[in-house]
Amino acid sequence: MDLRVVGGAPADPFLSAADLFETEFELSYPVFVRVRDDPDSRTWAGHYQDHHVLNISRQAATSAMARELALHELSHMARNEEGHVSHYQSTREAVFLALAGRTVERRKLAHCYQIANHCKDIYADDLTLSVAPADKLVQFLESQLAAALADRPQASGRPGSRLVTAGSDPEITAVNAGFALALVERHDLVESDHRLYDLAHAAGDDAPSVSLETFKEHFRTLADDPSKSEYRRTLVDVVKRYVVNPRMAAD
Known part of the structure; x- marks a missing residue:
């Protein structure tokens, strides 16, 4: 999986999530992790023609749940790519x-x-x-x-x-x-x-x-x-x- 972290957050939780996710699933498009400053918008996935964006608040990106939240958004991306209704x-x-x-x-x-x-x-x-x-x-x-x-x-x-x-x-x-x-x-x-x-x-x-x-x-x-x-x-x-x-x- 091509995953890149943008915005100054530690990359380890996201790379760990990607490694774990790839034990069972694949994503065809690259994933850009964008760290946001708004703490009220914890995480959400954006889907585009040739890539996905994992948006995550800085607070969530540095929390103990960062890997799990990233896994959840990668799962949304996989559902998007498979065309799940x-x-x-x-x-x-x-x-x-x-x-x-x-x-x-x-x-x-x-x-x-x-x-x-x-x-x-x-x-x-x-x-x-x-x-x-x-x-x-x-x-x-x-x-x-x-x-x-x-x-x-x-x-x-x-x-x-x-x-x-x-x-x-x-x-x-x-x-x-x-x-x-x-x-x-x-x-x-x-x-x-x-x-x-x-x-x-x-x-x-x-x-x-x-x-x-x-x-x-x-x-x-x-x-x-x-x-x-x-x-x-x-x-x-x-x-x-x-x-x-x-x-x-x-x-």
Whole structure:
């Protein structure tokens, strides 16, 4: 694999990720690693006509998760090169089909794109977890969910007041918890008494309008190689479940 690091970050985690990835998979196009200064945009992959770009924040590039994050993005690149439908289906099209004729608040619309991205992440991590140990990923999922729960909105203390602190949105946190459980169950990574389950159920309790089990099963049971029409229906369905009636499958 032709991989080049641009931006002053240590190259070792990325070269290590490339070596590990190449034990099972190949990339035809070169990969440029670009280190960004924005800590809120952790990692994302860009795909171009003759190369890929692995964008990563400086904070992530120098963290203990740098190799694992790089492996995840290399997996997205491999899915792109193989033409997997999850990496070519238009999220905008699926969201439009799901929400046609409905008025949706901006935060929920942003959540729909995040949920669709979880589907892509499942397919990328199917590759990642076939070459990499899962321990760090499980710890990462656990820490991210614990942080979101700790950052949940708090009441102002005034009688009759609404929740006023910014914090993490409980509804998307519950969906994210479902994604975390789906990933570990899809690959049989943890036992049923793992702390991740306690955190996930706490997230579900904070968002009674969202069915944790529904979203877990949706992500866990994604078909390995769906057709274009099957995958489009999958995205439309999950968006509807979140926006139109999140608990419909559970009730």
